[in-house]
């Protein structure tokens with residue numbers, strides 16, 4: 032049955048699920064406007080780390096709605112409490128005795144822009160980023176988000192109206208999470224960074240990086256690679272910004288993904304799931320010495336730090352920052368990937384960390400470039416929503432809510448392998 036509701040907005044993405052109209056959600060399930068249920072393993076690309084309408088979050092939201100939702104200037108007890116909670120989260124694995132400060136914004140892109148402003152105030156200059164970077168779609172963050180693809184899709188030329196060319200673009204190693212960080216690809220990537228820095232180090236303010244690549248294909252370089260890169264960047268006095276909007280707050284099995292990989296950014300940006308899937312909110316956390324460079328009046332936002340968003344975010348942090356819960360994310364994710372490796376047809380490459388898994392179908396592209404597209408459509412028919420990604424749409428990303436149960440993960444693993452076998456033709460291996 033087709034949906035009676037047709038969105039008429041422009042610029043919807045090229046995604047096999049883009050025409051779905053959602054009507055209701057609960058936990059890992061979502062229903063479309065016709066009443067059809069789906070398992071939602073896209074999860075707002077990490078906006079739904081606790082699933083849809085979590086009862087505990089709805090309860091605090093309802094309480095807050097009855098008390099105070101907005102205040103001019105944003106100062107409220109919930110803002111102070113949230114700022115302190117974020118400092119605790121970032122202090123846990125980081126160096127002792129840091130004097131941390133927090134800035135709260137609405138969206139992820141705004142959070143990245145604030146971090147960029149802070150870095151620029153510390154040392155005016157450009158940014159370094161990965162070739163597979165994605166940091167948002169505002170005018171500023173479009174500029175540092177895989178511009179080739181963004182500009183091809185949006186019609187923008189390489190130079191956005193930002194007034195300057197800012198990019199030092201570092202190739203992100205595609206060698207995967209099992210690499211020791213010293214393979215030829217990792218070495219080549221570090222060498223590109225070194226060459227860029229030797230020439231442009233003094234006029235570059237920061238390197239911005241995700242602790243694993245999200246929107247641009249879900250790639251997972253090793254902690255050792257990141258540690259090498261961060262050492263290289265620091266030798267030239269740049270700040271390091273970790274964009275943990277998608278991969279932080281539990282997605283990879285730890286609250287602060289960079290810290291768990293053994294590298295310490297100067298500025299960390301959180302977003303998405305901080306708002307519990309209810310309200311947009313993002314945060315930049317960093318040392319006071321850098322954060323204070325954000326002078327008076329340089330930054331403000333009407334809805335930044337509003338009491339409703341802060342109250343929900345406090346509860347989100349309480350729920351996510353739990354050792355046993357995070358262990359479930361790590362172990363559950365590992366088991367899920369093991370299951371997939373055993374059951375998917377030969378030729379599928381499975382990688383990931385925590386509750387973030389990607390299946391690469393590159394080796395089937397000679398069959399049909401559209402194999403991943405068709406598979407995602409077939410999965411949708413079977414009631415499972417997953418995310419088609421990668422430069423050639425050859426990768427399928429799976430992002431369950433972090434509190435998903437093991438039975439559901441096993442069930443989804445079986446749907447994935449059975450449907451791909453069918454798609455490839457009676458279970459034939461074609462590698």
Ligand SMILES: Cc1ncc(COP(=O)(O)O)c(C=O)c1O
Pocket residue numbers: 076138139140141143165166167168241245246274275276277278302303
């Ligand atoms: C790593 C990363 N940074 C920034 C953003 C932008 O966040 P928002 O869409 O809330 O502006 C996203 C969104 O997908 C993201 O994945």
